[in-house]
Amino acid sequence: MSKWQIFKSGLFKNNPVFILYLGLCPVLATSTSIRDGFGMGVAATFVLLGSNVIVSAMRGVIPRKVRIPCFIVVIATFVTLVELFLAAYQPELSKSLGLFVPLIVVNCIILYRAESFASKNTVFSSFLDALGMGCGFTLALLLLAFIREGLGKGTLLGYELIPGFEPAVIMILPPGAFLTIGLLMGFFNWRKNRGKALKCD
Amino acid sequence: MKKRGDSAYNMIVVLALICAAAGLALGATYRATRGRIETQQLRERMAALRIVLPEAHKDGFREMSTPKSAFAAESRYYEAYDKALGDASGELVGYALEAEGDGYSSKIRVTVGVDPKGEVIRGIKITFQQETPGLGANCEAIEAEGTLWDAIAEGTLWNAFLRKGKEKTSEPRFQAQFRGKMFDSFVKVGNKYMNIDGLTGATITTNAVADAAVGAVEEFTKRILKYSDGT
Numbered sequence: 001m002s003k004w005q006i007f008k009s010g011l012f013k014n015n016p017v018f019i020l021y022l023g024l025c026p027v028l029a030t031s032t033s034i035r036d037g038f039g040m041g042v043a044a045t046f047v048l049l050g051s052n053v054i055v056s057a058m059r060g061v062i063p064r065k066v067r068i069p070c071f072i073v074v075i076a077t078f079v080t081l082v083e084l085f086l087a088a089y090q091p092e093l094s095k096s097l098g099l100f101v102p103l104i105v106v107n108c109i110i111l112y113r114a115e116s117f118a119s120k121n122t123v124f125s126s127f128l129d130a131l132g133m134g135c136g137f138t139l140a141l142l143l144l145a146f147i148r149e150g151l152g153k154g155t156l157l158g159y160e161l162i163p164g165f166e167p168a169v170i171m172i173l174p175p176g177a178f179l180t181i182g183l184l185m186g187f188f189n190w191r192k193n194r195g196k197a198l199k200c201d
Numbered sequence: 202m203k204k205r206g207d208s209a210y211n212m213i214v215v216l217a218l219i220c221a222a223a224g225l226a227l228g229a230t231y232r233a234t235r236g237r238i239e240t241q242q243l244r245e246r247m248a249a250l251r252i253v254l255p256e257a258h259k260d261g262f263r264e265m266s267t268p269k270s271a272f273a274a275e276s277r278y279y280e281a282y283d284k285a286l287g288d289a290s291g292e293l294v295g296y297a298l299e300a301e302g303d304g305y306s307s308k309i310r311v312t313v314g315v316d317p318k319g320e321v322i323r324g325i326k327i328t329f330q331q332e333t334p335g336l337g338a339n340c341e342a343i344e345a346e347g348t349l350w351d352a353i354a355e356g357t358l359w360n361a362f363l364r365k366g367k368e369k370t371s372e373p374r375f376q377a378q379f380r381g382k383m384f385d386s387f388v389k390v391g392n393k394y395m396n397i398d399g400l401t402g403a404t405i406t407t408n409a410v411a412d413a414a415v416g417a418v419e420e421f422t423k424r425i426l427k428y429s430d431g432t
Binding site for chain 2 (some may be wrong): 077
């Protein structure tokens with residue numbers, strides 16, 4: 001696999017949200033506005049980059065039996081760093097993301113990439129993989145947040161989208177998140193499977 | 202990951218070393234960011250005080266201590282003067298209280314400004330809430346300022362993204378309705394405040410904010426102000 005493909009795979013072919021169905025909880029919860037969605041995406045990408053690079057650099061040292069505790073310590077360290085930096089430099093974002101920043105620790109995308117990619121590949125490949133997965137995650141969040149903020153508040157980044165548009169509050173509420181992500185997953189599955197012959201068991 | 206090194210000794214040493222390195226990194230970062238985080242919190246508190254008592258001087262807030270209670274979530278309240286604290290000619294323009302209430306899904310912190318007699322609410326500012334987006338969180342919702350297309354045309358879109366400028370220019374509608382009203386004009390009938398335009402679908406948040414703000418002023422006026430000299 002070429003380096004470019006490693007990066008690209010996380011964007012569409014193996015998009016963590018729409019294809020792998022990972023990390024859905026933060027995606028549903030923080031996609032109520034573009035700003036929060038973007039902040040969550042960048043925070044998770046940073047943690048993913050840090051954990052992938054460190055895990056990959058130490059892949060010859062970590063004993064196999066305690067690999068999961070080791071990964072979790074590395075991931076939790078980067079999450080705490082993000083928390084501190086957000087509180088220091090982006091207090092508004094830190095307040096609106098709230099509990100979902102510490103919860104990045106248990107975001108399965110990050111542990112999944114550490115286990116299935118970073119612990120078997122070189123540092124540079126792992127870096128690209130993290131970047132691709134992180135961007136894929138951020139793109140998914142932005143897409144969801146764009147639809148939900150647009151329909152649910154009638155705004156984009158706090159600016160009115162169409163004057164006089166009456167927003168549907170349900171799109172901001174949890175049901176709106178499930179509706180949107182279900183339809184988007186359906187669309188991506190259709191795109192993936194189109195042209196293939198139907199198989200019946 | 203190689204097979205070698207799966208001995209108990211190796212596992213313990215590696216895990217301990219990783220934890221030690223993580224601890225060091227976190228300690229260093231904590232030290233480096235602590236000052237800045239405290240500055241941010243202080244700045245936020247001052248910004249809230251200036252919003253609820255706009256007529257006060259920016260250096261005219263004197264912190265007073267008080268036992269923890271409904272109106273003082275942090276064991277303190279503020280006296281506000283129209284001149285800087287060092288200036289003896291400054292006149293008292295009001296008090297600022299920091300109250301706390303139980304919302305639907307979070308604690309809600311409210312800073313309330315009140316006039317020197319302890320009767321008229323000068324303004325309220327919600328400083329912390331994590332209510333349901335789209336319902337309770339609307340207590341901090343700001344009316345959209347113009348359309349997206351205007352923002353693109355004026356080149357202010359990037360500022361909006363960074364949340365610059367917006368908070369200063371407009372006050373959330375829900376919070377603005379408390380300005381200039383006597384605290385005893387907020388009458389609760391059953392489960393509903395008669396003269397508050399509530400948040401749609403968020404009665405609990407509405408009542409939590411109003412209870413905290415009105416209750417804080419009432420308790421402050423009856424318990425503290427009555428016994429302090431001069432008033």
